[in-house]
Amino acid sequence: MFDFSIITTWIDNLLRSFMPEWLTVVTECVLIGFVLLLAYSLLALFYIYFERKVCAAFQCRIGPNRVGPWGLLQSVADMFKILIKELISLKYTDKFLFALAPYLVILASMLTFAVLPWGNGLQIINFNIGIFFLIAVSSIGVLGILLAGWSSNNKFTLIGAMRSGAQMVSYELSIGLSVLTMVAFAGTMNIVEIVEAQDRLWFIFSGHLPALIAFVIYMIAGTAETNRGPFDLPEAESELTAGYHTEYSGIHFGFFYLAEYLNLFVVSGVATLLFFGGWMPLHFPGWDGFNEIMNYIPSIVWFIGKAVALSFIIIWFKWTFPRLRIDQMLSLEWKYLLPINLFNLVLMVLVIAYGWFI
Amino acid sequence: MIALTIQSSTLAITAALTGIGLVALALWIAGLISPRSFNPQKGEAYECGIPTRGESMAQFKVGYYLFAILFLMFDVECVFLFPWAVSLRSLGTAGLLSVGVFFFILVLGLVYAWRKGALEWK
Numbered sequence: 400m401f402d403f404s405i406i407t408t409w410i411d412n413l414l415r416s417f418m419p420e421w422l423t424v425v426t427e428c429v430l431i432g433f434v435l436l437l438a439y440s441l442l443a444l445f446y447i448y449f450e451r452k453v454c455a456a457f458q459c460r461i462g463p464n465r466v467g468p469w470g471l472l473q474s475v476a477d478m479f480k481i482l483i484k485e486l487i488s489l490k491y492t493d494k495f496l497f498a499l500a501p502y503l504v505i506l507a508s509m510l511t512f513a514v515l516p517w518g519n520g521l522q523i524i525n526f527n528i529g530i531f532f533l534i535a536v537s538s539i540g541v542l543g544i545l546l547a548g549w550s551s552n553n554k555f556t557l558i559g560a561m562r563s564g565a566q567m568v569s570y571e572l573s574i575g576l577s578v579l580t581m582v583a584f585a586g587t588m589n590i591v592e593i594v595e596a597q598d599r600l601w602f603i604f605s606g607h608l609p610a611l612i613a614f615v616i617y618m619i620a621g622t623a624e625t626n627r628g629p630f631d632l633p634e635a636e637s638e639l640t641a642g643y644h645t646e647y648s649g650i651h652f653g654f655f656y657l658a659e660y661l662n663l664f665v666v667s668g669v670a671t672l673l674f675f676g677g678w679m680p681l682h683f684p685g686w687d688g689f690n691e692i693m694n695y696i697p698s699i700v701w702f703i704g705k706a707v708a709l710s711f712i713i714i715w716f717k718w719t720f721p722r723l724r725i726d727q728m729l730s731l732e733w734k735y736l737l738p739i740n741l742f743n744l745v746l747m748v749l750v751i752a753y754g755w756f757i
Numbered sequence: 758m759i760a761l762t763i764q765s766s767t768l769a770i771t772a773a774l775t776g777i778g779l780v781a782l783a784l785w786i787a788g789l790i791s792p793r794s795f796n797p798q799k800g801e802a803y804e805c806g807i808p809t810r811g812e813s814m815a816q817f818k819v820g821y822y823l824f825a826i827l828f829l830m831f832d833v834e835c836v837f838l839f840p841w842a843v844s845l846r847s848l849g850t851a852g853l854l855s856v857g858v859f860f861f862i863l864v865l866g867l868v869y870a871w872r873k874g875a876l877e878w879k
Binding site: 424427432435436439482483484486487488490491502505509512523525526531532549551552554555557558561565569572576583588646650653654726729730733737738744745748751752 | 763765767768769771772773774775776777778779780783784786787788790791792793794799800801802803804809813814815817818820821824825827828831832835836838839842843844845846853860863864867871876877878
């Protein structure tokens with residue numbers, strides 16, 4: 400397995416050889432910022448293209464195919480188009496909160512994005528409470544959405560924001576509890592350690608039944624958390640025009656759109672990290688030849704590949720299930736997912752206590 | 758990208774500043790190249806083509822608050838369970854029993870809310 404920390408240590412030593420300590424840190428922070436920005440925007444462009452192609456395939460259409468080869472440049476063209484749209488300033492909005500909301504939404508998705516394990520040695524923020532930090536900062540996004548809806552001073556946005564608040568807040572509980580189940584299994588919250596613990600076998604295989612249940616619950620809650628699929632009530636087109644971002648125009652709207660796609664990636668990235676071994680290749684105990692061949696695929700390809708495959712499933716949900724009503728959505732969380740999740744936690748404790756895991 | 762010498766909190770602040778920078782930069786570029794035209798109709802709230810009636814920052818259903826309160830209760834308790842989950846193996850039976858009591862009260866809270874009808878959307 401190629402260790403990317405060789406490259407980063409080399410850059411670190413190179414900068415250190417002709418710079419003072421403080422300047423090295425500043426330069427490295429700026430470099431990391433640029434890399435983050437690049438990865439963030441490239442992934443967003445890819446995801447917009449990916450979703451449009453997948454949706455088209457589900458509806459027996461071709462999808463974007465005019466701009467560039469196979470329509471690959473379509474999302475770049477869209478980005479420029481959204482930049483040259485006018486930013487309309489409205490009369491009755493709360494100006495400060497209206498401008499603040501996109502910052503909070505992007506901030507939350509960028510912070511969660513930076514915690515993900517990208518590859519062997521490619522970990523930007525390495526907290527010892529990594530996964531806990533991830534859950535904590537991802538809830539800043541709810542604040543942004545609530546502010547956006549409230550400050551727009553429009554009935555559609557208010558209803559959209561309230562629904563979104565109730566939905567994201569409720570499903571955050573399920574995400575928290577299924578992450579808790581896996582943290583109990585891994586025995587650590589550090590992301591690097593969680594990934595390295597799956598060297599022998601991914602948690603979804605080694606975690607017995609509770610890991611499987613936690614994965615299903617995580618996927619359902621993750622879909623709700625990103626306001627997608629059957630849980631898209633906050634922006635239900637047929638009833639609320641565009642929900643909480645109705646009043647945003649141009650690039651202001653673009654930020655919400657961007658954050659939504661990046662949150663999709665982050666949710667599938669966290670599922671990859673907890674259940675499918677992060678950047679860890681597919682290993683089976685005893686199959687040494689097979690494990691050796693799997694190690695030849697670079698770790699970053701493993702991580703992004705698994706995350707995109709899980710995102711495909713989440714996009715699939717959208718075209719399979721009809722939209723839920725708000726009471727159905729809330730009772731699904733509080734009457735089904737939460738009790739099952741609590742029971743699953745007890746099951747996981749039993750599995751650990753009796754050593755039933757493989 | 759793991760720069761061994763940099764504190765994780767510095768990196769978290771870097772990521773946060775990157776996010777803020779992205780928004781500020783995109784808004785600045787959009788401000789430079791996007792057109793401007795004035796029309797009094799543009800400032801109105803979007804609502805099906807007719808002017809808005811009444812106040813939009815109005816009261817809304819109390820059910821949303823109820824779920825927010827329930828969330829607060831359960832989320833705080835979930836946060837308390839995290840440190841226990843990490844040291845589950847080293848705490849042994851004593852830790853398991855004391856968390857069992859805590860967990861029982863947590864479930865009791867959910868059952869109480871359910872029986873009281875707090876989970877119904879009326």
